[in-house]
Amino acid sequence: MADTSWLREFPQMDRMDLLEIRKTLDSAYREFSRSYGDSIESFFDPLLHFLVWFEQLLINSPWWAVILVVTALVYAATRSWKLSLSVVVSFLLIGYFGMWEDTMSTLSIITVCTLMSIVLGIPIGILMARSDRIRSFVTPVLDIMQTMPAFVYLIPVVMLLGIGKIPGLIAVVIYAIPPVIRLTNLGIRLVDPEVMEAATAYGASPMQRLFGVQLPLAMPTIMAGINQTIMMALAMVVIASMIGVKGLGQPVLKSITNQYFTLGLFNGLAIVALAIIFDRVSQAYARRTQRHSNGGRNV
Template sequence: MAESSWLTKFPQMDRASLLEIRKGLDSAYRDFSREYGDIIESFFDPLLTFLIWFEKLLLATPWWLVIVIVTGLVYIATRSIKLSIGVIVSFLLIGYFGMWEDTMRTMSIITVCTLMAIALGIPVGILMARSDRAQNLITPLLDIMQTMPAFVYLIPVVMLLGIGKIPGVIAVIIYAIPPVIRLTNLGIRLVDREVLEAATAYGASPMQRLFGVQLPLAMPTIMAGINQTIMMALSMVVIASMIGVKGLGQPVLKSITNQYFTLGLFNGLAIVALAIIFDRVSQAYAKRTQRHMGGGHNV
């Protein structure tokens, strides 16, 4: 009753003013997108060019050579024969069921998004680790980015840049970048102070301490953040397909709208296979790094 009476007393003028504020913000954003959309889009042209080139490279490369290269990279990172055999079997099944091209498109956009997230996220994480003020300013933004529904990212990006690859890449990066930022910050802050004091005693400069001590010791934690970033980027594939990003997400979306069960199931399993491969590789590399650092520390 108290809530109902409060609502009835709420002034109509305030509701009207709120509506005017919303209309004003919508109008301002539309004007901004019309005036600066082309300029902002041209800023991302190099990224689009690289993404298209990388996608064409994967599609033009013979399937057997792609499998050999990917398997070789997996073995170098993990030293696991079982995982390497699993990669070969997974890619052969993906090709057998006619999902090769979509898988290559998905791999290209996930690779580019992950590289961009690492290139942007690690410096921000370093900044947060070196400045409490930066951490206090950036942490609420990361909280918003992680709790905001994924569909919400698409609205301003599509209004600004339209439909296509770049809006999808931007939405995926925004959604997937928080883990690598948070865990880079955490990993650097967890480095033992005694180790830093020893490095300082030997005359190491702040940059030498960062690149020679802090980042190597924090690498297992940073790799865990990269692992989570890859997983979140893959989970965004289907949503990004709604704005024209080609890949395994589009058949899944098509299967939902047309009730094609097997189409959605096979493409969904292909996404799962990629997720498992990326997850196992990044985890195995992180464990190898941790063992290496642990051995070096003991010595």
């Protein structure tokens, strides 16, 4: 039997001291939420209004108009009739099985979360690629964000902002944003130094090198990051439904608590259909971007 006597000699924090630290931190956060919760909530009001407007737009628009617009966007991004037809069939089946409104709610929050992740994540990734100091600071934060259990994100957000769409949206963005940050940084760093030297020799400014050379060449890698962000956001939908986010996650949660197998299965398949559509569209767009950056050659 292994000798464990050394464990008794290992320095441990006194239980009372630990309890006091936890109480102090809990009371400090409660005080912060009481003092600044209303201000923070009012800061997110424009985002809430936009999310509600976009959700109502999708729900109240005629089903055929939504399918037509989505299919047109898919074809514009992929130039694939097969994928466009698959989108039409998937949405028709979703409507036929009575999941249209929940799907539109999910589509609205995933779209807004993805746009927020892109707007916030790509600039952070660019800063990481341009500064090793920033990368050394941001990388551990991303490690924590990616390894922290998803339920933990809900605790401080709900304590600060309560139950509703915005807390769910913030939790989804925190959970889903790391891939786009990491892969933006990676894509820019993988740009051939000789290409950058040639751009500098032609007199390109730093901004011209960034937007004219680095970002176009890094776009396939950035699109892979956006793809992973969308997948993680969809994975968070069911968890976010626990704090009032409408969509396909709520019927799945209801099926778990009430043991409704068919309800959970159908809504789960609808989430899978959205995930496959987003995945195929982003991958096809990334391949088109890569072919364009390689002068039209097949890769």
